[in-house]
Amino acid sequence: MRILIYFVESVKIATNALRSYKLRSILTTLGIVIGVTTVITIVALIQGLNKSFERQISAIGTDTLFIDKYPWIITSNTEFFSYRNRRNIPVNYAFRIKELSSLSKAVAPTLYSRQTAKYKGRSSEGVLIIGTNADYLVTSNTLPEIGRFLSDTDVEHRRSVCVLGWDVYQALFPNSDPIGKKIKLGGKKFKVVGVIEKKGAMFGNSMDTNVCIPIGVFQSTFGVRWRSCDIEIKINSPELMDDAEIELTGIMRRLRGLKPGEDNDFNINKQSMLMDTYKRLTNTLWAVAIGVGSISLLVGGIGIMNILLVSVTERTREIGVRKALGARNHDVLLQFLIESMVICSIGVIIGILFAIGIAKLVAATTPIPAAITLWVVFLGVGFVITIGVFFGIYPASKAARLNPIDALRYE
Amino acid sequence: MLIDLKDIKKIYEIGGTVKVPALKSINLVIGKNEYVAIMGPSGSGKSTLMNILGCLDTASEGIYMLNGSNVSDMTDDELAEIRNREIGFVFQTFNLLPRANALHNVELPLIYNGTSSTQRKKQAKEALEKVGLADRMDHKPNELSGGQRQRVAIARALVNNPSIILADEPTGNLDSKTGEEIMEIFETLHDAGNTIVLVTHEEYIAEHSDRIIRLRDGLVERDESVN
Ligand SMILES: Nc1ncnc2c1ncn2[C@@H]1O[C@H](COP(=O)(O)OP(=O)(O)O)[C@@H](O)[C@H]1O
Ligand SMILES: [Mg+2]
Numbered sequence: 001m002r003i004l005i006y007f008v009e010s011v012k013i014a015t016n017a018l019r020s021y022k023l024r025s026i027l028t029t030l031g032i033v034i035g036v037t038t039v040i041t042i043v044a045l046i047q048g049l050n051k052s053f054e055r056q057i058s059a060i061g062t063d064t065l066f067i068d069k070y071p072w073i074i075t076s077n078t079e080f081f082s083y084r085n086r087r088n089i090p091v092n093y094a095f096r097i098k099e100l101s102s103l104s105k106a107v108a109p110t111l112y113s114r115q116t117a118k119y120k121g122r123s124s125e126g127v128l129i130i131g132t133n134a135d136y137l138v139t140s141n142t143l144p145e146i147g148r149f150l151s152d153t154d155v156e157h158r159r160s161v162c163v164l165g166w167d168v169y170q171a172l173f174p175n176s177d178p179i180g181k182k183i184k185l186g187g188k189k190f191k192v193v194g195v196i197e198k199k200g201a202m203f204g205n206s207m208d209t210n211v212c213i214p215i216g217v218f219q220s221t222f223g224v225r226w227r228s229c230d231i232e233i234k235i236n237s238p239e240l241m242d243d244a245e246i247e248l249t250g251i252m253r254r255l256r257g258l259k260p261g262e263d264n265d266f267n268i269n270k271q272s273m274l275m276d277t278y279k280r281l282t283n284t285l286w287a288v289a290i291g292v293g294s295i296s297l298l299v300g301g302i303g304i305m306n307i308l309l310v311s312v313t314e315r316t317r318e319i320g321v322r323k324a325l326g327a328r329n330h331d332v333l334l335q336f337l338i339e340s341m342v343i344c345s346i347g348v349i350i351g352i353l354f355a356i357g358i359a360k361l362v363a364a365t366t367p368i369p370a371a372i373t374l375w376v377v378f379l380g381v382g383f384v385i386t387i388g389v390f391f392g393i394y395p396a397s398k399a400a401r402l403n404p405i406d407a408l409r410y411e
Numbered sequence: 412m413l414i415d416l417k418d419i420k421k422i423y424e425i426g427g428t429v430k431v432p433a434l435k436s437i438n439l440v441i442g443k444n445e446y447v448a449i450m451g452p453s454g455s456g457k458s459t460l461m462n463i464l465g466c467l468d469t470a471s472e473g474i475y476m477l478n479g480s481n482v483s484d485m486t487d488d489e490l491a492e493i494r495n496r497e498i499g500f501v502f503q504t505f506n507l508l509p510r511a512n513a514l515h516n517v518e519l520p521l522i523y524n525g526t527s528s529t530q531r532k533k534q535a536k537e538a539l540e541k542v543g544l545a546d547r548m549d550h551k552p553n554e555l556s557g558g559q560r561q562r563v564a565i566a567r568a569l570v571n572n573p574s575i576i577l578a579d580e581p582t583g584n585l586d587s588k589t590g591e592e593i594m595e596i597f598e599t600l601h602d603a604g605n606t607i608v609l610v611t612h613e614e615y616i617a618e619h620s621d622r623i624i625r626l627r628d629g630l631v632e633r634d635e636s637v638n
Contacts, residue, residue, distance in 0.1 A: 326523035404467045
């Protein structure tokens with residue numbers, strides 16, 4: 001009860017004192033404002049980036065491996081040129097892998113080409129033609145919305161059939177049934193057997209402008225036998241990813257005829273690699289947040305300490321009077337610590353408001369859904385208590401230790 | 412007895428080398444409901460003695476018993492509690508908080524013993540009524556005259572019903588007419604049962620008391636009753 005009464009009183013004393021030094025107090029909080037704004041804005045940005053990255057990357061299953069000529073992440077030109085000299089991966093590897101692998105439930109070879117799709121005067125440009133097999137349905141988590149996906153017989157008999165992405169369907173068949181209609185891709189006619197549900201975009205590329213056709217037809221139509229094939233593999237379950245990677249490496253080395261000691265001339269890619277690269281990127285952001293944030297908080301904290309030291313000196317007589325009337329050392333200590341925390345919380349509140357504004361602006365003008373949530377409040381309270389106490393303790397204990405008679409005599 | 416000083420000495424050390432013996436050996440007993448005036452030339456140790464009596468300062472040597480407890484070996488916090496509970500101090504320079512109004516200034520001692528806000532306001536108003544300032548509660552010190560300020564200070568000193576009221580030259584900064592008014596308040600407080608010790612160097616002020624203690628060079632020169 002006593003402590004509560006005294007706490008309330010200390011907050012009143014602090015706000016009164018600050019009110020009489022408005023400008024000085026606001027200037028003091030500037031460092032805290034900058035620090036808090038920086039940290040919270042960057043954290044909000046990182047959270048926004050995480051959300052959008054996770055949303056995009058979710059199209060790549062955690063239980064899918066990709067055998068490619070190139071690794072997904074190449075950091076230099078020299079690296080790129082060394083990979084370019086590798087032998088291409090032929091389409092038939094996909095069929096061999098399917099036979100040999102015990103941990104894979106679907107294996108899809110894929111070849112890509114950008115073409116224009118046409119139907120009766122309507123056209124859709126920049127369509128991504130994917131030559132593949134029936135397993136692609138599983139490896140790419142695809143669901144047909146209308147009709148069906150490519151079947152094994154379509155692929156075996158090299159039928160000229162296609163499955164449209166949602167946007168291609170919308171562009172070519174705005175108000176008619178596409179099933180059974182023949183569209184033109186690269187000068188050749190393909191019968192539409194199905195439409196894939198809407199999938200959205202991944203890293204800026206729409207996945208709804210894809211068109212899937214049997215791989216054999218792709219090879220004969222687009223004449224790209226020299227191109228390397230990417231093989232998508234769905235593993236029986238996500239826990240088997242590591243085992244599957246080992247198994248597939250062995251199979252690939254055998255197919256390639258690599259001798260022990262020779263380097264792999266292919267890469268096995270997976271979602272977690274993108275995740276790792278992304279994490280490295282956000283770690284840099286974190287470092288900036290922590291760097292800029294802690295420097296400005298340090299500067300802000302020293303500012304608070306300075307202003308409190310001035311305040312203690314100016315109010316020496318007041319401290320003397322309070323002590324003469326019965327204030328104990330820790331009552332005075334608490335009074336100045338609370339004053340420190342009140343100044344600090346002004347800075348934190350202004351900083352949070354700025355950060356909210358910046359996050360709103362970012363969310364409105366960029367695709368990053370930066371947002372500030374309840375955790376900000378906890379972070380803010382944490383800042384107030386740590387900075388307030390850390391930088392307030394020295395001036396406050398200086399005030400608390402004052403001898404009443406010396407303080408009263410102070411001019 | 413309320414106050415019992417045994418062989419109290421106070422030596423100020425200046426810069427660690429020069430020693431000023433302000434009180435040489437004070438032996439003094441003051442009982443309940445006494446009204447004592449301390450007199451003496453400037454520098455004789457009056458303020459030093461008052462500060463020790465008021466537990467604002469501690470003696471270099473000797474034993475000080477206040478209301479049955481030995482104050483000489485108390486900690487800072489214990490002394491703060493004694494100041495809060497047992498002592499009402501009135502200063503020559505008033506020592507009011509300039510930014511707080513009269514009511515809040517009088518409330519201060521009650522904040523440090525955990526009295527609730529409503530109870531504080533009630534007691535502070537009663538104390539201000541006793542010194543005739545009920546109509547000046549909302550005024551800040553710079554909106555009050557010297558005499559009024561000292562009356563606020565007296566209200567503050569008695570708000571917590573202390574065992575003893577100590578006043579170091581309470582009229583020193585006031586003109587003689589206002590000084591008389593302040594002395595009337597002390598007289599009323601004494602009549603109401605309060606114990607009062609005050610320092611003055613005006614004979615006519617000391618006349619109000621029942622007993623005059625004269626100090627010289629840190630020693631009690633004379634201790635006599637007033638008829
Ligand atoms: N804080 C101090 N430091 C050093 N000497 C002091 C201090 N306070 C008082 N004195 C000295 O102690 C003596 C008594 O002072 P004081 O008690 O203030 O006298 P009075 O109130 O009777 O005028 C004086 O010589 C004075 O100079
Ligand atoms: Mg004096």
